[in-house]
Amino acid sequence: MIDQKDAREADLPTEPMSTEPIPVAGQAAAQPTLLDHMGGPMGFVYSTVPVVVFVAANAFLPLPMTIGVSVAAGLALTGFRLLRGERFTSAIGGLLGIAAAVGIVAVTGSAKDFFVIGIWAALAGFVVTAGSVLVRRPLTGAIWNLMHGGQHAWREDRAVLRAHDVATLAAALVFGARFAVKQWLYLADSTTWLAVAKIAMGTPLTVLAALVIVWAFRRTTKRLATPPRSHRPAA
Structure with a gap:
């Protein structure tokens, strides 16, 4: 007679077992952090290396050679980013920024002009963000609304409007501080301290x-875009 246990084992399917991890109940999938969205630690490196290379080269080399070294460093950094599998547009964007900065230096003949684009970009950012708050249309709220279909009356909710006033003013404060400090150092002809300020006030x-x-985005989503919880029917 065939043992019942052997019969049951013979009926089992012979498909290979899955090697995928079994999800654990109540365990949420790992979500990317804010730093991840900003490029992670390498994002800070990518923004710092060109500045350090330019200032270090300028301290020992004539300006034309400093420009050449900076361009070479930018090309090497772009190649490294592409080899790491980054998107072409992201990698080439950093190279274009370096090329624009050294291009201005080549035209003006002044090393401090390596930072002039960032200085005026900070002023433009301050004008746009602060101005949007003054006209009661804070920029972060407008962006949130566009990301959610543009159909929400977010300005009619006082709590939401206040949250975006705070968020947009935070951005305006960052832009304003960058412009004020860097413009002061620019007028003082302090190229080295301009580099320090760019790194310290950057990421x-x-x-x-x-x-x-x-915080403002999550508060807005919770108030305007999260559907109310449905009550379970009584058993």
């Missing part, structure tokens, strides 16, 4: 402002 301040903006 760190951006992260702080982004945290406030993320």
Whole structure:
């Protein structure tokens, strides 16, 4: 006679077992952090290396050679990013920024003009963000609305409007501080300290402002875009 246990085992399917991890109940999938969205630690490196290379080269080399070294460093950094599998547009964007900065230096003959694009970009950012708050249409709220179909009356909710006033003012404060400090150092002809200010007021301040903006976005989503919980029917 065939043992019942053997019969049951013979009827089992012979498909190979899945090697995929079994999801654990109640365990949420890992979500990218704010720093991940901003490029992670490497994003900070990508924004810092060209500045350090330019200032270091300018301290020891004539300006034309400094420009050549900066362009070479930009090309090497772009190649490294492409080899790491980054999108072409992201990698080439950094190279174009370096090319524009050294191009201005080549025209003016002044090393401090390497930072002039960032200085005036900060002023433009301050004008746009602060102006949007003054006209009661804070920029972060307008962006949130566009991301959610543009159909929400977000300005009619006082709590939401206040949250975006705070978030947009945080961005305006970052832009304004960058312009004020860098413009002062630019007028003082301090190329080295301009580099220090660019690094210190770059990613760190951006992260702080982004945290406030993320808070405003989540608050708005919770109030305007999250459907109410349906009550379970009584058993």
